[in-house]
Each structure stands twice: as structure tokens, then as C-alpha cells.
Amino acid sequence: MLRFEHIIQINDPLVPLLTPLTREQIWRGLFIRAHQPTEFVMGLEGCVIENEIEEAGRTILKRVLDFGPFQVHDEVTLTPMQEVTVLAAATRLWPRCEATIRIEEPSPGDFFLRFIYELDLAEGHSDLDETSVELRKQAYLAADMDTVQRIRELAESGKLLH
Template structure:
């Protein structure tokens, strides 16, 4: 299993055209949990199978492979994605420093597939690249939704 944690500033420039708030980020993460396809380029399909109090269970498809996840909500602070067929988790934390600057921290703790043809180190490097792109795409998609009035 490998773990990666990366924090990215939500509003890196004060001159930014669209400034995101905690509420924007939270609503965007809820939208991502319900349908991640606009947020994660490699995801082909995403559908909710079950809803409960502060959680949902969904089926996702990436490169033709289907899997299920439980998504747990910690309102306005964190969303946790847990694969149901393997060990690991993905956390999306909304953080704020002492000056009120928001960041989003994505933490991934995932097992290396047994049939992975790469070494664990190469697998981790590839996944870090993919997940960093997913973090950036998530923020860009949320920003677009705010500009378009969807959030």
C-alpha cells in the first residue's frame, strides 16, 4: 500500500477572477461524489446505488473496470471515498490556515494491484501524477461551475 497526501491552494492568486469559498468547495465535492465524471478525466461512468444519512454508495467505471465505493460526508470539512472491493481510501479535506486561506488536501492510501506490472515505486509515481491532475481538475471544474452559476 502507498500513501500520498497533497495540498493545493484553492485561490492561489488574489487577482483570480473567480474566488472560491468553503461553501463552493463543499458543494463541488458533493457533486463530485454523486457524479465524478466531470471532475475525473479517466472516469467513464459514475452512478449512485444507495443514499443514507451522510453517505452514499456508488458504482464507478474506469477504463472498463467497474468497482463500488462508499462515500462518507463530514459536512464542510471532508469527504472520504472507500473502495468496497479492496483496502484503502481517498480523502478530500477542506483546510484553512490562520489567515483564512483555503486549501484542499487530497490523501490517497491505496494498495498496489497484485497484477501490476510496474514496481510499487513506479506505480506510486504514476498514481501521484494521475491524482495531482485529478485535484487540479476538481478545482478547475468547481471554478467553472461557480462562473456558470451552477454552484
């Protein structure tokens, strides 16, 4: 099992050039990311949402992500204003993996996004060497920084309003 976790500060009073975001704006950005991942994920050619259900106050999406040479089937659970969890089942090309993005607010208006990745490297996917693991972690971090930047762009353009 490979687990990687990191946190990105959203609002920083020491950086006045960063426009503060509200929990609603952050949530709306994560909601859009789940429904329109091609706006956020480089190399993703398409996404089909096969099913969307409301269950126990959460929304569950079953998606097919088209990366051109291969497809990934995943399930996204959106817990409003709190977190998004993406679960991708293992295939012969891809280990079972789970990614969670959680909105944290240690003090009022002081928002962070916590990103947690867990890859099940059992069952034929355990051949990641230390360099591959480090490269994967760097890729996650870069993608997550891009996600935050994209949410900021959407907020500045007014697209995160209801």
C-alpha cells in the first residue's frame, strides 16, 4: 500500500494578492472537477457519467474517464461542503486507488485542502521502485496545485456562483 498525503493552504492572510475563497466557492470548484474532470486533468480526453445518484445526503457518480489509449472506471462520492472521494478499481494496467480531497477549516475562513492518495500495490502492481514512487508523488502535488489554481480561475471568472 502506498499512501501519500499533503495539504494546500487556500486562504493566506500573509499573501494579500490571493483573493480569499469561501467554503462554497471551494466546494463548487470540487463539484465541477468531479462532473467535468477534463477541465482539470491533463491528458484526459473525455468523461462519461454513467450514473448519478443521491444517497444519504451524498452524491455518487459512476464515471468512465477516457485517456485515449486506456479508460478508467471510477466512482466519486461527494459529501457536500466537506470532501470528495474517488475510487478506481484495479485493472491489469492500473492498481486499485483511492483519492480524497477534504476541505479543512482550522479557524474561521482559514481554508486548506487535504489531499490523500492510497494505491493498493498488491496483486501485480507492486513493482514501483523508489524513483517511481517519488515521481508519482510529485505528479500528485503538481496536479493538486493545478486544481487549486483552476478553482481560483473559476472563482475570479464568476463561474463558482450558483
